[in-house]
Amino acid sequence: MDKGKLFGSTESVPYQQAWGVQKAEPDTYFGKQIIIYQFTVSNHPLEKIYQAKSNLYIMLCEGKVVGGYSFPDVDGLAGAVYSLNGKTLEEVTGLSYQEWRDKWKKKYGN
Template sequence: MRRYIGFFVLIALALFTLGCNQREVAGDEKTAKEFIEGKGYRVTSLLGQLDQYNLTKNMLYGQDTLIYRQIWGVQASEPDRYFGKEISVYGFIVSKHPLEKQYNAKTRLYIMLTDGKVIGGYSFPDIEGLVGSVYSLEGKTLEEVTGLTFTEWREKWIQKYGD
């Protein structure tokens, strides 16, 4: 009988420990996670809130703005409508994403929200040490998203957001 009680105590402790290791997903992170799952991707890890900023035109052209140009270049909507808005970015590692086949690795998805609503996002293969530009949420390049060559896109970007 003691053996059975000890066994059940061990099972109960294991289940309790597993439950404690999973954190509650709420608010914007929950909205972002549900958005990802709605696209058919499977969330395997939560990376939490990775960035929060107020978008300004100055962030889109000039020194130290490369990452924002890459991110906003692959969005379906223009960044102008979000000037002055607080943007929150949540990260996830997902499977079943188009980049998974191309790189034979899981994918990092970054979801951007403002006012509690998803406004876009971007993706990148989950490969340590890999460098390059980000992809759209669906794994498309800047050229695929815009229909322009990089040079054509850059010229338009400079005209619109340059000094």
């Protein structure tokens, strides 16, 4: 994990989305390896919205869970990920996407 992956290119978008729905800041994990495991589950809150199972992605660092995110298990669906419990970035942060993006750019853009 390094700061350069968090802003400035299309490759940074998945990192922004994943970290945007975490309570923890990515700064704590700079210089460390993050391993992500995927699970497909039933009875997740997103199932009520999408009528489909959900994929959960669990983020581990040094053998400890440090976060995670979810996304409906639907072919061809595009968009941002949700928190582990199915919340949007706006629900997790209390900010609009634009407010969050401005704050993110200020912190990780340089």
